[in-house]
Amino acid sequence: MTAEITRKPVVVAVSFCAVLLCAWIVFIGSRNPPVDRMVSNVALSDSGRWLAAGTAQGKITVWDQTHPDAPQQITFSRGSLNDLHFSPDEHVLAIASEDLGIYTPKASAAPRLLRSDHANYGSARFSLDGHDLLVLTGSGVIETIDAQSGAVRLKVCCSSIYGDAVFTPDGQEIVNAGHWPRLWDARSGRLIATLTANPEFYAFRPIAFDTSRDAILMGSQDGRVYAWDLKTKRRIALSPPQPAYVDTLAASTNGWVFFAGFGKDVELWNPDTGQRRSLPATRPTSNLVLGPDGTSILFGTADGAIEYWDLKTEQRRLSMKIPGL
Numbered sequence: 001m002t003a004e005i006t007r008k009p010v011v012v013a014v015s016f017c018a019v020l021l022c023a024w025i026v027f028i029g030s031r032n033p034p035v036d037r038m039v040s041n042v043a044l045s046d047s048g049r050w051l052a053a054g055t056a057q058g059k060i061t062v063w064d065q066t067h068p069d070a071p072q073q074i075t076f077s078r079g080s081l082n083d084l085h086f087s088p089d090e091h092v093l094a095i096a097s098e099d100l101g102i103y104t105p106k107a108s109a110a111p112r113l114l115r116s117d118h119a120n121y122g123s124a125r126f127s128l129d130g131h132d133l134l135v136l137t138g139s140g141v142i143e144t145i146d147a148q149s150g151a152v153r154l155k156v157c158c159s160s161i162y163g164d165a166v167f168t169p170d171g172q173e174i175v176n177a178g179h180w181p182r183l184w185d186a187r188s189g190r191l192i193a194t195l196t197a198n199p200e201f202y203a204f205r206p207i208a209f210d211t212s213r214d215a216i217l218m219g220s221q222d223g224r225v226y227a228w229d230l231k232t233k234r235r236i237a238l239s240p241p242q243p244a245y246v247d248t249l250a251a252s253t254n255g256w257v258f259f260a261g262f263g264k265d266v267e268l269w270n271p272d273t274g275q276r277r278s279l280p281a282t283r284p285t286s287n288l289v290l291g292p293d294g295t296s297i298l299f300g301t302a303d304g305a306i307e308y309w310d311l312k313t314e315q316r317r318l319s320m321k322i323p324g325l
Contacts, residue, residue, distance in 0.1 A: 039286045039300020039322065043084035043093065048292040050105055052093055053300050053322055054081045061322050062093065062105050071323060076101050076111050083123040087130040092147070094133055096121035100150070114150040122161035127186075128171035136165040142176055144186070156189045164207040168216075168230065177204035177218055183233070193233040195226075206259075206287070210251035213271065217257060219246025225259050227271050237271035248287040252311045253294030260284050263302065266309075279314055282307070 036055050043052040054060035058076040079098025086093055095101035100115035115121070120138030127134065132144045132153060142156040142165045156174065159165060163177030173192060174184045181195040181204050195216070202221040210217055215236060216228045225246055227237035244261025251257050260266045266282040269275070284307075286300035295311045308318040 037304030038302045039304060039306065041081055041084045042286045042289050042298060042300050042306065043086055044289045044291070044298065045086040045090040046088060046292065047090060050086055050090055052084050052086070053306055054084055056080050058097060060084070060095070064105065072105060072108055073324060074103060074111055079120065082121060085125050087126045088128060089130050094124040094126065096124040096135065100124060100135065115145070120161065123164050125166050127167060134165055134167055134174060136161060140178070142174065154189050156184050160203060162203050163205050166207050169209050169211065175207055175216060177207050179203045181218060195228050195233060205245070205247060206249045208249050208251050210257065212253060212255065217249060217251055219249045219259050221245045225249060225257060225269060239269045240276055242267055248284065250288045250290040250297055252290065254311060256311065258288055258297055260288065279309065282309065
């Protein structure tokens, strides 16, 4: 009898706790999820007229910089946003995510699905004529596809989703990063050259072209930037290491290479002199984008802003908050 009396308060207490737990779960579930303000991807059209910035959740804002007070806001909820890139004629924005989308800023309509196959597109870059898109899938396959129909034109194996695939400046070759950086003929898919003798343990991610030195630049997980001569395919420079991955880089027209790990200071490196220093107060969470003048960069930040930096003065020129973030 005593044991039964003792158990009753325990059962009541447990039941009360269960009710409180259920109420807490319902309360938590009813709240709006926190807004992720971190800008993960930025794109700028060739003339600088169109600017796009997006979060990992696919919330994308597009500005016509001739009318900067009227941004367009779209959502591409197809998995994590991986890449944004404008076509050479500036009419179309490619959106790489789990699926592949196309957005036409002047039409102001919803994005059109170009590929809905859940292939997890790591990047999407237009050919010089804008007719093809060079993409890299989650399975490491490099493809060129028709930018209108999404039909596959060329398929090359293999790279890794951690690593860009881009056209060379003349559009004749494809360069891929990943564990084994290589060059391929853009028409036939024939292997032209390998930039390392064997696959590397540390993967390369971003690719940029230094036109003043006619060089291919790649950032590595080992914290360095590598430079190869575009014609001879031989390595010509190697930056000192930094403790973070090199997640993004750009080459300015004043001889400096800019690179960063996401959330870390932007580093400056001159391949000719070996000089290196950093830009304090820069914390890019997106790719670095070179301005049309070749002497400025812009990038997204964790608090939902786009920052413009002058590479000559090494000072922030402008910080612009994205509406709604």
